[in-house]
Amino acid sequence: MSHVPAPPSRRSFLAAAAGSSLLVACGSSLTPGAESTDAASASPVSTAVPTGKITLVVADADDTTMTPGLLAAFREKYPNVTFKRQYTGWDDYLKSINTTMSADSAPDIAQFVSGMNNLVKGRLLLDVGGYGKAYGWSRRFPGLDQITFSADGRTAGTGALYGVPGGLSFEGVYCNKAKVRKLGLAVPPATLAELEALFAKAKAAGETALVAGNLDGGLNHPFNVLLSVHLKPEDREAWAFGRKGAKITGPEAVTAATTLKRWVDQGYVTPKVNGTSDNDATAAFARGEGVFRISGNWAAAAVDKGLGEDAGLFNMPPITKGGPLRTTGAGVYYCVSSKSKNAAAAAAFLDFCATRQASAVTAKAGFMAPDAGAMPQQSGLLGDVRTGWQGIVKDSGLQPFIQNASTPTMPDTLTTQLQLLAGGKAGVEKFLAALQADFDQFHS
């Protein structure tokens, strides 16, 4: 469950390999830990933080200050709990976490990433639903559906709860305020049509309207957001969460894909978009190229550093004026191993992520805090981001990336198909049919 669809190429194979052989092995005698899991999930649930000396092992791939900051803040509050943090770089974490979680020495708490839903079937993740009820997590955390899985782990949004988000992320529309003023554009636009009209004006003035890079599939950001705006929330979620029988070929999806294609064809998007990486697009926008950019709050630090006072962000406008705000996002989620001997302490840490103290740490690291109201006031771009996030949370408008949980191969398929679409090699119908074919193959 990455914010950004992680570069898929290298990890997909190993994640799939790790997952599938895990499932195979879990029925066999090679899994000494498998029987103990029933006992772990059946143990009585308590919201009391255990006293006595406890050491929790935490595995994560969070290279921001958030995870270490949250651990330190929790320890300050409960000095009897010591953490042993095992940080691994992102790519290496994706390759190794499934086998790490199946070892007898599995960490107590782990950062949840796509592919770890394969662990659900082997009962290697702790069902924290009981703690969730006791603590009241459904009221305090947005985005819990993204870490709720069916018993076979193949479908998200339904079944048991396996964790909570420490920090969330969401997509918005960045703008270069200096250029907006110079061109006389009125922001924020109230509807999607108005946004497109602004693109047209910027283009007519000789500017790149929408800065994007699709070398690694970065056009999925506008596409995901367009789907959020156009599709009915239940349809969009059914597909993103891999529910059997879901379709992405309906008229609303066609409108979303057609809009994206029009933006490319009209020349609103960066020329040679298929030859530019997503990171380079952010760097170019931060250097002052172009007028708008659709990306997540993770890019805020770079954009703020580059544009300073001229950096701004607003939420993706709805189709009709005053309609509910919807966008795409994900987050850094933490889950608990079913082998943990200190599940109650681990659950207390999960609960801590929704507190006011945690919000300050999360916001400082550039993430959105689960408790949107508790995020500290900030000025400039970061203030815009905070306001945007509060609007999204108010409308319950955070929706998952379509490629993270629909099928294991979707990140690769989506990247390929977006490149074909942007390169003019595939039409809208063929593009959506290819996505649906990948989906149907996995969920047949």
Place this chain on the structure above:
Amino acid sequence: MTVRQRRDVAAPVVLTVFVAAVLVPFLSLLLASLQPAGTPLTGLARPDGIHLENFVHAWSAAGFGPLLRSSAVIALAVVPAAVVCATLAGYALATMDVPGGGKLYGYLLLGLSIPTEVTVIPLYYDLRALGLTNTVPGLALAEIAAFMPFGVFWMRAHFATVPRSLIEAARLDGASSWTTLWRVLMPSSRPAVTTLGVLYFVWSWNQFLLPLILIQDPAKRTAPAGLGFFTGQYNVDVPLLAAATLIVIAPVVLVYLFFQRHFINGVLSGALKG
């Protein structure tokens, strides 16, 4: 232009191209490691001042002390054992009538064609059943086994080139198989064995996937695993990554430079004797 003249021109040109092909990427790595930490970089660029503190930062951030130590421990466990096993197997397959030796050799060669990615996950479950995951012996055994196909191939090919008459003469003088190997064949086999040892050392040192999967505690993994530390989800710190790369390859380069002279000595002395 005669053939000779053409050769006089061509040789330096080809050599220069190859030297450039090796040195330019290395130069790029060296320059990148001297840039201020966190600078986004593409291609060759003149450093903005010389930032040697990158090496200190890279060393402490990724904890290279324990990582290099565990790399060294694993290499020390793997290289001698693998060289001995490969030598014995190669000797047997090249000079004796091992029953089913041809099939056995074919089976070993099959191992050359199977990539580690295919075997690593089943291997993980096998070792876990034996309680050997997250341990140095488990990783060392896996590496010894993984290196065996090439080693046996290499040593068998070497022993096959030794004149049969030499072995027969040793037999006639009453030498056992052991004596023949240690006293007659090994002294002239130094170049082959040293080369195999250096190759094994480099492979073991650079081994990345096996430690990543078989060792769960990041602090107990090997030096190349430390490089992942600088590759985040959104950002790659190129200068620190370059500095870390230089730290990781330094021992390999030293070992190689040291044994480079032994190669040449061994080859020359062998040539004089033969």
